[in-house]
Amino acid sequence: MKIAFVGKGGSGKTTLSSLFIRHLVANEAPVVAVDADINQHLGAALGLSDDESAAMPAMGSHLPLIKDYLRGTNPRIASAETMIKTTPPGEGSRLLRVREDNPVYDACARPVALDDGEVRLMATGPFTESDLGVACYHSKVGAVEMCLNHLLDGPDEYVVVDMTAGSDSFASGMFTRFDMTFLVAEPTRKGVSVYRQYKEYARDFGIALKVVGNKVQGQDDLDFLRDEVGDDLLVTMGHSNWVRAMEKGRPSRFELLEADNRLALQTLQDAAEDSYAHRDWERYTRQMVHFHLKNAESWGNAKTGADLAAQVDPAFVLDERLAVSAAQPA
Ligand SMILES: Nc1ncnc2c1ncn2[C@@H]1O[C@H](COP(=O)(O)OP(=O)(O)OP(=O)(O)O)[C@@H](O)[C@H]1O
Numbered sequence: 001m002k003i004a005f006v007g008k009g010g011s012g013k014t015t016l017s018s019l020f021i022r023h024l025v026a027n028e029a030p031v032v033a034v035d036a037d038i039n040q041h042l043g044a045a046l047g048l049s050d051d052e053s054a055a056m057p058a059m060g061s062h063l064p065l066i067k068d069y070l071r072g073t074n075p076r077i078a079s080a081e082t083m084i085k086t087t088p089p090g091e092g093s094r095l096l097r098v099r100e101d102n103p104v105y106d107a108c109a110r111p112v113a114l115d116d117g118e119v120r121l122m123a124t125g126p127f128t129e130s131d132l133g134v135a136c137y138h139s140k141v142g143a144v145e146m147c148l149n150h151l152l153d154g155p156d157e158y159v160v161v162d163m164t165a166g167s168d169s170f171a172s173g174m175f176t177r178f179d180m181t182f183l184v185a186e187p188t189r190k191g192v193s194v195y196r197q198y199k200e201y202a203r204d205f206g207i208a209l210k211v212v213g214n215k216v217q218g219q220d221d222l223d224f225l226r227d228e229v230g231d232d233l234l235v236t237m238g239h240s241n242w243v244r245a246m247e248k249g250r251p252s253r254f255e256l257l258e259a260d261n262r263l264a265l266q267t268l269q270d271a272a273e274d275s276y277a278h279r280d281w282e283r284y285t286r287q288m289v290h291f292h293l294k295n296a297e298s299w300g301n302a303k304t305g306a307d308l309a310a311q312v313d314p315a316f317v318l319d320e321r322l323a324v325s326a327a328q329p330a
């Protein structure tokens with residue numbers, strides 16, 4: 001299943017993503033972790049040193065390889081140049097699996113060792129000031145969207161994306177790619193204002209959105225969040241001394257995380273699993289087509305000089321049943 005953490009800057013997206021990833025790994029689940037946030041800190045939160053984080057390959061700089069691999073022998077996609085971030089898979093496309101080895105992971109993913117096992121980490125690559133609002137920024141996040149659209153995920157395997165809550169994810173359709181979106185909110189007016197904006201987009205596309213209160217201290221904080229987000233409040237996390245120790249460069253073993261925070265992480269996993277069980281694969285495919293047609297019309301056709309609507313394979317549905325053929329060696 002695919003899970004996103006979004007929220008206001010500094011709310012704790014990266015911290016909660018990394019704790020959730022550690023929790024999944026402790027439960028022996030295979031995980032691909034993706035850092036798609038403007039501030040690239042997921043590697044550090046998973047324990048990478050500065051040098052190791054800096055050595056992470058940037059997905060954005062492997063776009064030609066990613067496109068060429070994913071388009072496979074799909075006759076509707078004539079070349080990597082005509083493949084845009086929203087180009088949906090069809091007959092002949094290659095799909096990614098969480099557990100396999102493939103050239104995309106070889107180029108873009110690095111293993112990260114945690115206390116209880118290993119995860120694959122991928123990162124969009126750092127954003128610079130000049131990236132924001134221009135094509136480069138889109139292409140970096142676009143690499144993630146393309147991989148998500150071509151990723152055939154099973155019920156016991158996880159893709160966890162640490163992501164910015166900006167309007168770019170709404171333009172592209174990236175925000176519709178998840179079985180569960182956890183909106184991390186501190187009990188502040190700014191924290192819940194991001195929730196309101198996200199909720200509006202989410203409603204139009206039937207997105208499963210739950211609020212995770214963070215740095216919640218006492219009843220007053222809890223009451224505030226309940227009043228503001230109602231039943232969308234899934235669970236809250238308090239201040240964590242375990243996280244603090246980690247921040248000081250003195251990490252302790254994950255099994256020593258506070259029991260109530262550990263319980264909260266299990267609540268997140270249960271909610272995500274429940275949501276995945278209800279995924280409508282046809283609707284999931286339809287939404288990628290919807291955003292592709294929208295992007296083709298607004299800029300893609302003009303940019304590539306091709307009619308990108310013709311890339312849509314009307315008979316194709318990304319479906320668990322494809323997993324059988326995708327698992328066979330090429
Ligand atoms: N539950 C918590 N207990 C203690 N410290 C926390 C907790 N949640 C977050 N923090 C701290 O708050 C700071 C911001 O958290 P984090 O970097 O995860 O936020 P973010 O939403 O990813 O921020 P950005 O928008 O910069 O990416 C960090 O120093 C982190 O260690």
Ligand SMILES: [Mg+2]
Pocket residue numbers: 013014015037039041162
């Ligand atoms: Mg962050």
